[in-house]
Amino acid sequence: QVTLKESGPALVKPTQSLTLTCTISGFSLNTSGVRVSWIRQAPGKALEWLARIDWDDDKFYRKSLKTRLTVSKDTSRSQVVLTMTNMDPDDTGTYYCARVAGAVGFYDPWGQGTLVTVSS
Amino acid sequence: DIQMTQSPASLAASVGDSVTITCRASQSVTRYLNWYQQKSGEAPKLLIYAASTLQSGVPSRFRGSGSGTDFSLTITSLQPEDFATYHCQQTYSNPDTFGPGTKVEI
Numbered sequence: 335q336v337t338l339k340e341s342g343p344a345l346v347k348p349t350q351s352l353t354l355t356c357t358i359s360g361f362s363l364n365t366s367g368v369r370v371s372w373i374r375q376a377p378g379k380a381l382e383w384l385a386r387i388d389w390d391d392d393k394f395y396r397k398s399l400k401t402r403l404t405v406s407k408d409t410s411r412s413q414v415v416l417t418m419t420n421m422d423p424d425d426t427g428t429y430y431c432a433r434v435a436g437a438v439g440f441y442d443p444w445g446q447g448t449l450v451t452v453s454s
Numbered sequence: 455d456i457q458m459t460q461s462p463a464s465l466a467a468s469v470g471d472s473v474t475i476t477c478r479a480s481q482s483v484t485r486y487l488n489w490y491q492q493k494s495g496e497a498p499k500l501l502i503y504a505a506s507t508l509q510s511g512v513p514s515r516f517r518g519s520g521s522g523t524d525f526s527l528t529i530t531s532l533q534p535e536d537f538a539t540y541h542c543q544q545t546y547s548n549p550d551t552f553g554p555g556t557k558v559e560i
Contacts, residue, residue, distance in 0.1 A: 371550070381498065381541060381552040396549055397455075430497055438504045439545040440488040444497040 336360035338370070338431050338445035345451050346421050356414040356431030356445060363409045364389055369434035370414045371441060372405065376427040386434065387414055421452045456480050456544050460553035467558060471532045475556045477525040477542035486546035489518055489527045492555070493538045501540075502527065529558075 342354035354372070361368060368389040375381050385405040386394045395403050404417045414431060428449050432441035457480040467473050477487065485505040490498035500509045502518035505525060515536075517528045529536055537560060542553040 380554045381543075383550045383552070394548060436503055438486045438488065439550070440500055440503040440509075441490075441498070441543070442500040442503075442509065444499070447497050 336433060336443055338433060338443065340429060340431055340445045340448040342429070342448055342450065344449060345453065347454050348422055348452055350421050352416075352418045352421050352425070352450060354416045354418075354429055354431075354448065354450075356416070358412045358414065358433070361433065363407050363412060363414065366390075369439070370407075371432050371434050372414075372416045373430045373432060373441070373444075374425075374427045375430070375447075376424070379427070384418075384429075385416060423452045426450065426452045455549055456483060456547050456551050458542055458544055458551050458553035460540075460542060460556045462556060463554065464557040464559060466560065467532055468560065469532055469534055472528065472530045473532060473558060474529075475527045475540055475542075475558075477520075477527070477553050479523045479525075479544055479546075481547075482522045483544040483546035485521050486544055487518075487520065487525045488543045488545060489516075490541045490543065491536075491538045492541060498541060532558075 337359050339357050346352050371386040372384040387405045402419045407414045428447040430447045432444040459478045487505045489502040492498040501512050506518045515530045539555045539557045541555045
């Protein structure tokens with residue numbers, strides 16, 4: 335069974351950095367074709383793709399956030415890590431990781447999400 | 455970036471009704487269009503991919519159609535568990551983008 339689970343701090347202060355971990359099971363990060371994306375959802379807002387890392391360590395970032403985001407993977411720990419610097423209250427929301435699959439690149443499954451609040 | 459719009463933003467329906475949600479892309483995404491269901495407090499769940507292919511385990515009352523820029527999701531014979539928010543997503547062009555969502559409520 336393929337599962338993903340996000341973990342990280344629930345509260346960060348403005349200007350601090352956020353580090354989130356996505357722990358996967360049921361598949362391997364070094365299997366050809368495997369891709370994992372990070373997505374967030376501000377309260378009451380649309381889903382927003384943030385970053386993706388592929389099995390071959392290719393990385394892709396949302397253009398508007400590229401200078402603040404870093405995605406990496408630890409294959410031995412089955413983890414994908416997202417770091418976002420200089421957090422702002424507008425970054426408050428639920429952060430999800432999801433496996434990207436299929437020829438069209440749909441997201442399935444998703445992790446349960448982790449709510450991050452940015453406040454002093 | 456490709457912009458995705460959905461209509462309506464919300465709709466009220468009853469159990470047993472049939473409803474249709476539309477999704478429009480700002481440029482052609484061919485059939486790289488996926489639909490997700492999100493219940494309150496939960497993560498999105500894949501319903502349909504490639505515009506019309508039902509994900510395994512999803513009831514056949516969900517149907518997707520369309521190509522290019524115009525797509526629709528139809529739910530026939532609404533069930534109580536179908537009251538949720540539905541999101542479309544294009545994966546044709548990076549970055550992947552989502553519609554704003556359509557809330558289906560009683």
